[in-house]
Amino acid sequence: MSGRRKVGNLLALAVLSALVQRPMHPYEIATTLRGWGKDHDMGIKWGSFYTVVRNLERHGLIAAVESVRAGRRPERTVYRITDAGRAELVDWTRELVSTPVAEQSRFRAGLSVLAVLHPEEATALLRRRLALLEEEVGAERAALAEHLRTLPRLFLVESEYDMAIREAEVAWVRALLAELGSGSYPGLAEWRAFHETGVLPAEPDGPGERSGSAP
DSSP states (O other): OGGGOSSOOHHHHHHHHHHTTSOBOHHHHHHHHHHHTHHHHHTOOGGGHHHHHHHHHHTTSEEEEEEEOOTTSOOEEEEEEOHHHHHHHHHHHHHHHHSOOOOOOHHHHHHHTGGGSOHHHHHHHHHHHHHHHHHHHHHHHHHHHHHTTTSOGGGGHHHHHHHHHHHHHHHHHHHHHHHHHHTOSTTHHHHHHHHHHOOOOOOOOGGGSOTTOOO
16 A cells, blocks of 8 residues: 555656666656656656655665766766566556545535535536536547557556546536436425525435534
């Protein structure tokens, strides 16, 4: 689990994935990761890059092999991945692929307080979101098809995942909008009445209460 990782920042995983290709100096590692789009895949914060590299070396996951100088540029240390680093890279990847972890979503946060909006406004905003999602999915589908012309599918599997998640969200938002539009959404009348009269709907109690609600 990530709690036992000697260096738990996902940027460390990215650095190890670069060095497994060949030894590199930090600037080359960063350039490679940007070229691969790893800053998008892992939400990399570049301000901690050199700290992560130092921590990887301190824990024996990478090792300095030489220092090089090009022209008047400062001397750069070239690093290689160690056997311990390779083992960490493989084990970490196994964990990430096999073990689901709850991840925070801004959309979920908004949905959790959707009741503060009038149903008509919520519907209009969801329609706006749906239009943007459909546009994004179309662009992602075209980009993926283009990339598949030159790259093996294995190196685009994360893009397939992103598109699948977006398509699932599109389907869910469409279904929610259909319920709101037809008036079949449970509690819609009470939701509307709350905004029009200020009267709060009755709160559930007993076994039917949502788990995790305040006592």
